[in-house]
Amino acid sequence: MNPIMKFIHLMGSPPWFYQFSGRLIPWLWGLFVVLAACGLYLGLVKAPPDYLQGESARIMYIHVPSAWMSMMIYALMAVMGFVGLVWHVRIAEILAISSAPIGALFTAVALASGSLWGRPTWGTYWVWDARLTSELVLLFLYLGVIGLYSAFDEPRKAARAASLLALVGLVNLPIIHYSVTWWNTLHQGSSIGASGSSIHPSMLWPLLIMALATKFYYAANLLSRARIRLIEQDQRKNWVRELLQEGTA
Amino acid sequence: MSHTPFILAAYGVATLLLLWGALAPVLRARKLKSEIRARLERTGD
Amino acid sequence: MHPTRKRRMIGLLVILIGVGLASAVTIYSLRQNMLFFVSPSDIGEQDLPMGREFRLGGLVEPGSVRRAANGLAVRFTVTDGVAAVTVDYDGILPDLFREGQGVIARGQLQTRELFVAREVLAKHDENYMPPEVAEALEEKGMHNKSGQGADG
Numbered sequence: 001m002n003p004i005m006k007f008i009h010l011m012g013s014p015p016w017f018y019q020f021s022g023r024l025i026p027w028l029w030g031l032f033v034v035l036a037a038c039g040l041y042l043g044l045v046k047a048p049p050d051y052l053q054g055e056s057a058r059i060m061y062i063h064v065p066s067a068w069m070s071m072m073i074y075a076l077m078a079v080m081g082f083v084g085l086v087w088h089v090r091i092a093e094i095l096a097i098s099s100a101p102i103g104a105l106f107t108a109v110a111l112a113s114g115s116l117w118g119r120p121t122w123g124t125y126w127v128w129d130a131r132l133t134s135e136l137v138l139l140f141l142y143l144g145v146i147g148l149y150s151a152f153d154e155p156r157k158a159a160r161a162a163s164l165l166a167l168v169g170l171v172n173l174p175i176i177h178y179s180v181t182w183w184n185t186l187h188q189g190s191s192i193g194a195s196g197s198s199i200h201p202s203m204l205w206p207l208l209i210m211a212l213a214t215k216f217y218y219a220a221n222l223l224s225r226a227r228i229r230l231i232e233q234d235q236r237k238n239w240v241r242e243l244l245q246e247g248t249a
Numbered sequence: 250m251s252h253t254p255f256i257l258a259a260y261g262v263a264t265l266l267l268l269w270g271a272l273a274p275v276l277r278a279r280k281l282k283s284e285i286r287a288r289l290e291r292t293g294d
Numbered sequence: 295m296h297p298t299r300k301r302r303m304i305g306l307l308v309i310l311i312g313v314g315l316a317s318a319v320t321i322y323s324l325r326q327n328m329l330f331f332v333s334p335s336d337i338g339e340q341d342l343p344m345g346r347e348f349r350l351g352g353l354v355e356p357g358s359v360r361r362a363a364n365g366l367a368v369r370f371t372v373t374d375g376v377a378a379v380t381v382d383y384d385g386i387l388p389d390l391f392r393e394g395q396g397v398i399a400r401g402q403l404q405t406r407e408l409f410v411a412r413e414v415l416a417k418h419d420e421n422y423m424p425p426e427v428a429e430a431l432e433e434k435g436m437h438n439k440s441g442q443g444a445d446g
Contacts, residue, residue, distance in 0.1 A: 029271075044260075051428030052390060052418060056252040059259045060422070066263065086303045105270040112266075113259040120252050123388025123415045129330040167310060171317045182321075184329045184351060186398055191420040200423035217267065224274040228281060235285050244286050 012091055014230050015239040021223040028220035035213035043206035050203070057203070059117040064191075065211040067110035070138055071173055073103035073218060077145070078170045081163025091226075093159035094233075096166065097149050098225035102218055104142035111135060122186055130179035131187035134172060141169040155233055331398045334377040342403060349400045350379060350409055351417065356393040372397060372409070383411040390416035 010016050043061035050057035077099040084093035114132070115125045126132065145162045152158030180189045191198045199207065234240045295303075321328075331351030332342070342348060350372055358371035367384045370393075381399050391397060396417035401410045423431075 040260075044256075048424035048426075050422050051425040052392075052395075053422075054252060054389075056255060057422055058256050062260055062263045082306060085306060086299050101273075102270060105266050109263045109266050112262045116255045116259040116262070120255050121388070121390050121416060121418060123390075124413075127330070127415070130328055164306075164309075167306060168313050170310065171313050175317070175321070183325070184331050184333075186330060186415060186417055188418055188420045191422065198419075198421045200427055202424060203422050217271070221271055221274065224271075224278070228274055228278050231278075231285070232281055235281075235288075240285065241289060244282060245289065 012089060014091075014234055014237075015243070017091055018227055018230055018239075018243070021227055025220050025223050028216050028223070032213050032216035032220060035209055035216065039206050039210035039213050043203075043210065047203050047206050048200075053121050056117060056120040059113050060203070061206050061210045063110060063113040063117055064207055065214045066106045066113065067135070068211055069214045069218060070103055070107040070110050070135070071176060072215075073099050073106060074138065074141070074166070074173060075170070077103060078163075078166045081159075081166045085160055085163050085167075090156065090233075091230075093156065093163065094226050094229045095222065096163050097145070097159050098222055098229060099218075100142050100145045100149070100162070100166075101225070102221050104139060104146065106214070106218075107135065107139040107142060111139065118186075124186075127186050129185040129187060130183040131176065131185045134176040134179050137172055138169075138176060141165070141172060144169070155229075333374040334372055334379045335374055337379060337403070337406075338377050344403050344405075347400065347402050347412075349398050350381070350411075351396065351398040352379075354391070354393050354395055354397055359393055372399065379409050380407055381409045381411050381414075383414050385412075385414070387414055388416040390418055 011020075039061060044058055047058070047061075049055045077096050080092045080096035080099065083089055084096055111132075114135075118127075119125050145166050148165050149158045149162040152161060177190075179185060180187055192204075197204055231240050231243075331349035332340070334350065334352050336342075337350070352372040352374045355371040355373045355378060360369045362368065365384070366386060367382070368387065369380060369382050371378050372381050373379075381401075382404075383399065383401075391414065396419070398415045398417055399409065399411035400413040400415075404410050
């Protein structure tokens with residue numbers, strides 16, 4: 001068996017996943033804290049104000065990474081949901097459903113920070129343009145996935161129903177991304193794309209560091225949430241009993 | 250219009266939400282583990 | 295692949311393609327209604343009715359802004375490079391309101407050439423840079439301030 005397949009098989013073993021993720025989580029949090037501290041220092045202290053928007057452009061360093069995460073987490077949730085639905089891999093189901101609250105949080109942060117950025121620049125907290133509306137729909141999709149999951153008693157059935165909703169909602173992601181090109185919107189177009197970036201390097205670096213930091217936040221938080229679901233589902237199994245009776249972890 | 254209150258509010262909301270998101274599973278894990286331990290001690294099951 | 299898994303995968307892919315197609319058709323048929331604003335040339339082409347509220351988007355024509363001697367009333371021209379409409383507005387303008395910058399005004403047409411706005415929002419583009427860089431670009435005449443526009 002090649003090493004990658006071996007790793008995937010090991011990840012499918014609950015005790016092994018629990019141990020492995022438990023060792024990984026502190027490192028992921030550590031990286032998040034260091035990167036976020038660097039990113040915030042560079043963004044809020046070192047970076048220059050924008051020529052047009054002035055100081056308010058500093059909201060970018062939290063708004064843009066959160067908005068990216070809101071979409072990336074949704075895509076990952078759908079992919080893991082797909083793996084869960086097709087192969088009935090329990091750990092994939094757990095990772096999919098554990099992603100939903102984190103994605104919802106990032107969506108809420110993106111919406112709130114965007115609103116607080118819109119007031120001093122555009123002159124309004126909210127408009128119903130295609131970008132803002134489709135991002136709000138994303139929040140409702142996350143809440144729908146969480147709600148549907150909790151409506152079932154049996155966790156594996158719940159995960160499958162929630163994964164199916166997550167997959168159907170995938171159609172919203174290209175709508176969010178292309179909303180600013182397909183329609184006239186108040187929201188400006190993408191600053192970073194295949195053709196490069198229209199953000200000055202002094203402002204781009206803090207943005208990219210914050211974007212990397214949020215990925216570690218997601219990884220650490222996802223594993224913490226997945227571990228809880230795992231011991232909750234397996235609480236009558238031997239490995240959880242042994243784990244908790246040892247008094248470790 | 251001063252932008253400082255908007256910047257502070259944006260980062261404040263983000264910090265609160267993300268902090269809550271990080272702490273919630275820690276508290277939940279603690280509660281769940283003590284519940285399971287209590288049940289194991291009571292019934293040995 | 296195991297036949298059951300293959301069947302499940304095909305089932306899911308069919309659902310995904312179906313939902314994707316349905317959304318694509320819906321979005322395509324709604325594309326006119328989902329426009330957040332219309333451009334000055336659209337007004338000429340589309341015969342928008344008087345007295346119906348809509349949003350007008352474009353660039354504030356440089357040199358066109360006239361402020362009233364007292365009060366907040368302001369008159370300026372919104373252009374998309376092809377057509378232009380005069381806008382009257384009595385209220386607080388957003389901080390980013392500048393000549394040459396994008397605006398979106400909500401209001402209605404009084405005549406074919408005069409738009410009375412109830413609300414004016416500023417639209418900015420996707421370029422971010424420090425003030426010094428913007429000045430340097432300005433001096434070289436490279437910084438195209440009208441680099442965004444009605445079509446974002």
